[in-house]
């Protein structure tokens with residue numbers, strides 16, 4: 398795999414927790430992880446101490462809040478560095494990209510193309526396991542200790558294109574997804590992972606042990622690479638429908654519900670949440686859709702007070718949207734449409 402050279406990969410070994418701020422003696426008043434082995438998946442575990450102690454990289458600031466949340470702030474860039482160049486599809490609808498020829502991509506050099514994505518979000522420190530599951534969406538599903546984001550497997554809302562199976566493509570030693578199973582959206586922002594972020598886990602995990610926490614999903618439950626108790630490789634068949642299970646981890650020796658990213662087959666990432674999560678968070682937040690199927694216009698339509706179908710119709714099919722014509726058709730200002738539209742998709 399030397400053709401996908403990552404630079405700066407040594408940086409991850411120097412990861413240090415930075416600026417962990419506690420809300421006034423909050424932890425002292427909580428029975429954090431004080432329960433014993435009678436814990437079941439249904440008991441809530443306070444994750445604040447483990448979150449505070451995790452190996453967040455230097456570009457991440459973690460603040461433990463008084464309201465049973467923590468705040469994750471990052472510049473969105475992965476601390477482990479990234480490939481020198483990436484294949485950026487000229488037409489994001491032309492998936493799967495593995496079938497595409499070199500002239501269907503631009504080659505962009507990350508030094509010039511990548512840009513920071515300020516992240517500032519609150520995630521619960523009292524995750525609640527529920528029987529019902531909520532599908533993960535395109536866009537962000539969690540945060541990683543490297544400062545980058547965790548996405549699910551897919552590049553399309555219909556879940557037919559798995560990044561790791563269908564979009565692994567190289568032309569002249571340049572890849573769409575890098576050696577760390579990550580890349581940005583097509584506009585160079587929102588670096589994210591679609592598979593085990595090996596640049597993190599190779600530095601973090603210890604042979605013969607359960608993987609260490611590499612991040613947290615937006616429902617508050619921790620996420621790990623594919624080593625279970627004793628360092629055994631765990632695959633999808635040993636996990637529930639959301640690629641999770643209940644058991645001890647290095648940070649939660651009394652047990653907690655947690656997710657495992659896997660390497661054997663899709664889903665490599667997490668297809669659903671088993672924790673309570675609100676609808677807005679579950680929809681991928683501000684980072685929303687990447688490739689294919691067009692952008693998610695539901696929230697834009699809601700903002701504009703029209704139906705999604707009306708908005709789609711007004712924007713017209715094919716080619717760049719005509720905002721002026723859409724504004725006239727919908728009886729709103731052009732600025733209102735531009736403001737309501739989601740960020741460019743990947």
Ligand SMILES: [Zn+2]
Nearest residue numbers: 581591687743
């Ligand atoms: Zn992606």
Ligand SMILES: [Zn+2]
Nearest residue numbers: 625626644657
């Ligand atoms: Zn486990």
